[in-house]
Amino acid sequence: MKLTPKLWKVLLVVAGILYFAFAAVAAQAFLGEGFEQANQWKKDRPSAYYLNVLILIAVFFIFLGLFNRFVISFLATHVVAGGLVVISFYKFGFLGENLYPWDLLLYSNVFNLLPNLLQEVNAGALLLGLAVVVAGVSGLIAYWWMKRPKPLFRLKWWARVPLLLLAAVFLCLFVFYRSIPGVEAGLKDRAEVTNITWDQNKNYAENGFFLTFLLNMQSAIIWAPSGYNERAIEEIMARLEAEQSPSDAEAPAQQPNIIFIMSESFWDPTLLEGARFEPDPMPFVREHQNGALLSPTFGGGTSNVEFELLTGFTNMFLPTGSVPYQQYIKSEIPALPNYLADKGYKPLAIHPYPKWFWNREEVYEHMGFEEFIDIDGFEDPLYKGPFVSDAQVTETIIEQIEAADEPVFIHAVTMQNHTSYNEDKYEEFTVETEVPEGVDPVLNLLLRSFTQGVQDADAAFAELAAYAEASDEPTLIVFFGDHLPAIGPDYKLFKQTDFVPRGVGESAWELDDFRKMRSTPLAIWNNYGADVPELGTVSPNTLASVALDLAGVDKPLFYKAVDLFRDVMPGYTVDVKVDADDELYRITPDEVEALKQDYELLQYDRLFGEQYSSELKK
Incomplete structure (x- = not known):
């Protein structure tokens, strides 16, 4: 034929x-x-x-x-x-x-x-594959260019x-x-x-x-929630004002410094059953732990944790997988830094990495930070491994406290314990680890590198607290991990140690497994005798309100909506929700729906809408 x-x-x-x-x-x-x-x-x-x-x-x-x-x-x-x-x-x-x-x-x-x-990957194989693809495409282009086939x-x-x-x-x-x-x-x-x-x-x-x-x-593309208009926001704000009551926390004699330390991948590795650690890598945090932070992310996505922390907003009202720092914050929004600036604080951010990462430079300006000390702002910084050490971040925090004439609000994001956790990440180790029998020995080397970072972060926190204890300035420190570490592909360390069920991805996980894989230590410390409540499992969006109460700073009405929601649903993520009785849910319970609707309307108004509820307009 x-x-x-x-x-x-x-x-x-x-x-x-x-x-x-x-x-x-x-x-x-x-x-x-x-x-x-x-x-x-x-x-x-x-x-x-x-x-x-x-x-x-x-x-x-x-x-x-x-x-x-x-x-x-x-x-x-x-x-x-x-x-x-x-x-x-x-x-x-x-x-x-x-x-x-x-x-x-x-x-x-x-x-x-x-x-x-x-x-973390077979770089040789990856580069070889890319070379083959490039060579193949280049060959076809060259053939077409020379032969000009019909x-x-x-x-x-x-x-x-x-x-x-x-x-x-x-x-x-x-x-x-x-x-x-x-x-x-x-x-x-x-x-x-x-x-x-x-x-x-x-x-x-x-x-x-x-x-x-x-x-x-x-x-x-974000659509306005049903019922969003100025009158609806005014009605919500009126209800919140009627329910507003003074904080039970005793205010210090003078405004305290407020320090947030979002510690990179900080997590308690001793939770791995059968694993051994010598010595305890996080004694200071363990002594002062007040609860657990339910992170919206795992292994990365740090900016989404920051977003909740600094705004009081929740990622639950945004598309799954979105990155607010990249997509949504393009102009001034009501946030903790600009609110505290109005209260006499100097708000500044510290992060020993380039300021363009996660679009932080632009976002921090829109949030009201007066200064952002990124990697270029550190003069001859001390490194540990490939990143600036947590000890250096603590030293920089102390320098900023001493240089300021007014109380400071410092939001510090550490970098030392960032992935990867290869066996030669550090020249020296002061902690030893041992994984249970049957676990890939390579994972023990990765775990040791990670645990060294935990130990150093704990020591840096203790050093900052010791400085504040000896100071005559009242200081409040909120310390927590942003998310769990990604050690090995497909949760390999966590699965081989039976911390979570084995199987592809998260397919075999129950609600409690999601909670375990999203929960990091939370420790709140102060030097002026404020009683810190046991918080249980809470999302990052609740922490600013807690900090303002402990610091004796009046709160915007918006945080009353956050508090009301926290009272019934303190932990709120896509994968798992934790109510005040520590019950776990996959879907938001019906009895929380009314509070959720108010919260969502206010968040939309402040982030995307006309900001009828914003204290910036006052």
């Missing part, structure tokens, strides 16, 4: 469709447990599978409409789709999360951390334009599925596809990478 040009074109189109059909399964296999699991997904979720295939074809059609070259369009589709999948694979390995659309805004962070992350086929403009538009409209159906009438219901009822925003790992596993990635795009 002779292949006529027309038949050749048909076969080429069929081959392309078959390739994309395979690519959708291959992506799922690469991101999951292999082809057996991916083929099972194809059988169990046929509609989701075919939608992923059609998305790839639509992307190809867009490139074809633009370039009118089959091979170039095919390669462009392959590079874009394959690149997203590879990035998602490595992100999941380190942080337990897939790639979200807004992650693409954080490329500078990824490049900056790449040298440390490469220590296009396999070309489309007339009247065919290209409709093809491009139809493909773009098809993709937009998923990007704006909530806004286009009938699309969301059609996906749910006919295709059995639901955007599982509350469990993104399940979302990607059930709906496939490409479909879920598009469905998440609209989540970057």
Whole structure:
């Protein structure tokens, strides 16, 4: 049978469709447990599978409409789709999360951390793979440039334009599925596809990478909560004012310094059953611990913890996976620093890393920090391992306290115990660790590096407290870990020590496992005799209110809404919610819904809305 040009074109189109059909399964296999699991997904979720295939074809059609070259369009589709999948694979390995659309805004962070992350992967294999891809693409480009082969086929403009538009409209159906009438219901009822925003790992596993990635795009767009208007905010504020009462805490004779220390990856490793540590790596924190911080993140995403801490807002009212520092804070917002500045404090931030990271320089200015001491503000700093030491951060805090004529509010974010925890991270170790029998010995070396950082952070906290104890200035210190450390891919240390159940990702976890993997030590210390209550498990958004009470500083009405919510639901994250009786929930209980609605309306007003509730307008 002779292949006529027309038949050749048909076969080429069929081959392309078959390739994309395979690519959708291959992506799922690469991101999951292999082809057996991916083929099972194809059988169990046929509609989701075919939608992923059609998305790839639509992307190809867009490139074809633009370039009118089959091979170039095919390669462009392959590079874009394959690149997203590879990035998602490595992100999941380190942080337990897939790639979200807004992650693409954080490329500078990824490049900056790449040298440390490469220590955790087979860098040789990765670089070899990249070299092969680059060589292959370069070879094809060189061949095309030298030979200028005749296009396999070309489309007339009247065919290209409709093809491009139809493909773009098809993709937009998923990007704006909530806004286009009938699309969301059609996906749910006919295709059995639901955007599982509350469990993104399940979302990607059930709906496939490409479909879920598009469905998440609209989540970057924030809609006003139902009922948001000036009158609604005024009514909420009036209710809060009627319920406002003075704090029970006794105010110190003079305004105290308020120090927040957000300690990088600080966590109690002695919670690993069967592991041994000599000596206790965190004696000072253990002595003064008042509760546990329920972090909204694991292994990274530090800025999201800061966001809750400094604003009183919660990530629960934002799209899963979003980064407020990058996406939302583009102008002045009511936050703890600018409020304390109005109360006579000097608010300053300390972080021994470049100020552009997580967009902190811009965000801190919008929050009202008068000064931000980043890595360039440290003169000949003391390093321990690859990062500035926690002892150096303590020394800088003391310098700022002594240099100020007014009380200071210092928000310090440490860096020493940041990943990676390779065995030669430090030249000397003053702590020894031993993992239980049967655990990969390499993990013990990583655990020792991490634990050394814990010991140093504890010692730095103790040093700051000793300085404050000897000082005649009243000082309040709030110390906590921002999140648990990522030690090994896919929670390897935690699974091999049976801290959490084994299995891919978080699939086998119960609510208590999520709490364990999100809880870090919280210690509040002061030198003026204020009684610090036992806080239990609390989210970062509650800490500013607690600190203001202990410091004897009047609070904005907004924090009354935070307090009312904390009284019934002190721990509030996507994965697990903790009520005042220490009961755990997956979904917000109905009895909390009214308080939640008020809180959400106020947060929207202050972050995205007209700021009717903002003390900045007063």
